Amino acid sequence: MSDCLFCKIAAGEIPAKVAYQDAQMVVFHDIAPAAEVHLLAIPRAHLASLDEATPEHDALLAHMLRQLPRLAREHGLDSGFRTIINTGKGGGQEVFHLHMHLLGGTKLPGFKCTD
Ligand code: AMP
Ligand code: ZN
Numbered sequence: 001m002s003d004c005l006f007c008k009i010a011a012g013e014i015p016a017k018v019a020y021q022d023a024q025m026v027v028f029h030d031i032a033p034a035a036e037v038h039l040l041a042i043p044r045a046h047l048a049s050l051d052e053a054t055p056e057h058d059a060l061l062a063h064m065l066r067q068l069p070r071l072a073r074e075h076g077l078d079s080g081f082r083t084i085i086n087t088g089k090g091g092g093q094e095v096f097h098l099h100m101h102l103l104g105g106t107k108l109p110g111f112k113c114t115d
Contacts, residue, residue: 006097010044020071025064027071027102035082036105037075041068047098050087068102077104 008014009028016028019039030038041064047053053061065083072081081104086093103109 004046004097005095006040006042006099007046010042019075020067024060025067027067030101034101034109035103035107037072037077037081037103039071039075039102041071041100041102042097048096049093049098050085053098064100068100072102072104075104080104082108 005014009016010026016026016031018026018028020027023044025041025043027039027041030040043057043060043064045060047057068081068083081102084101084103085099086101
């Protein structure tokens with residue numbers, strides 16, 4: 001999707017502080033961190049939200065989730081981390097390219113309020 005911010009980040013067209021990337025996904029630091037560590041994991045292929053995921057995405061989603069504990073450890077989160085996936089306007093989603101928030105450290109926020 002040509003006007004998608006996270007597709008542009010995945011393609012390297014918009015700069016981001018990349019923490020990890022492979023053939024299927026890119027992980028980068030959130031531009032407005034809500035915690036001491038705040039990473040976003042996105043698939044390279046455009047997928048608007050978890051609501052658009054089909055069985056074809058099962059392996060991709062599992063692969064993405066499986067990277068998070070290692071990334072958390074690499075960022076010093078030895079005692080654990082929080083994973084959030086906002087889905088749709090009602091879920092507080094603002095960027096409509098699926099992303100997994102990885103949050104941890106001091107200032108760990110609660111859940112986002114939408115009203
Ligand atoms: P969500 O509300 O779940 O859609 O989260 C979108 C997230 O993307 C927010 O935490 C934003 O701070 C973050 N964000 C928006 N633009 C950028 C960007 N250019 N680089 C990194 N993170 C961004
Ligand atoms: Zn996209």
